[in-house]
Amino acid sequence: MIPLRLAAWRENTLLSLSKASEEEIASFLSKVQVGENSHMLAVSVDSLVESLSLPRLDWIKIDIEGDEVEALKGAMKTLRRYKPTLWIEFHDTLEELKKVLAEADYEIRGEVHHAPTLHYREVGYSWAVRRILLRKTCVSLYL
Numbered sequence: 001m002i003p004l005r006l007a008a009w010r011e012n013t014l015l016s017l018s019k020a021s022e023e024e025i026a027s028f029l030s031k032v033q034v035g036e037n038s039h040m041l042a043v044s045v046d047s048l049v050e051s052l053s054l055p056r057l058d059w060i061k062i063d064i065e066g067d068e069v070e071a072l073k074g075a076m077k078t079l080r081r082y083k084p085t086l087w088i089e090f091h092d093t094l095e096e097l098k099k100v101l102a103e104a105d106y107e108i109r110g111e112v113h114h115a116p117t118l119h120y121r122e123v124g125y126s127w128a129v130r131r132i133l134l135r136k137t138c139v140s141l142y143l
Contacts, residue, residue, distance in 0.1 A: 008064060008071035009042035016040075044074030049082070057082040066091035066120070072100045079104040083130040091120045105131045 007015055017038045049057060057078065062068045068088050078084070086106065090097050098108060106128045113124040 004048075005041075006048070007040045007042035008045055008048075008062070008074065009067070010044060010070045010073035012043050012047055014039045015042045045071060046074055046077040049078045054082075057084045059087070060084045061087045063089040066093060069093050069096045069100055072097070072104075076104055079106065079130070086126075086128040088126050088128065090122070090124055090126060092122050094122055094124070094126070097126065101128050107131050 009015060017040055045060070060075070060078075062071055064071060068090055072079075072088075079086075086101075088097065094111075101108065108126045108128045110127040111124055112126075113122070115123075117123055
């Protein structure tokens with residue numbers, strides 16, 4: 001494991017982190033806006049994986065407080081090439097998350113929902129894997 005001081009996003013850019021209130025700090029929440037104040041370098045998962053020249057990638061865990069869809073949009077090539085299993089914490093993004101995963105031929109195999117928080121109505125985890133596409137020639141049954 002190599003820790004990197006980077007944010008995951010749909011593209012390589014600078015993200016601006018706004019100041020958090022006491023309540024937000026207590027829940028580890030920072031709001032992200034592109035282009036102001038305190039900046040964080042953000043990269044797409046695709047560009048990071050390409051720059052590391054990984055021979056394989058089996059697992060991706062995403063826990064980024066509501067911006068999981070943005071990170072997945074920047075991981076589409078990686079998902080199609082490596083087909084990793086995904087463990088994603090979602091924050092009011094489950095429906096959009098399902099749409100993005102479907103675009104990459106992924107399906108959610110499990111969900112765990114938590115109680116709503118001060119900031120999110122729908123919080124939980126989802127486990128997603130690449131859909132298994134069977135060719136018609138492989139779907140024969142001989143009795």
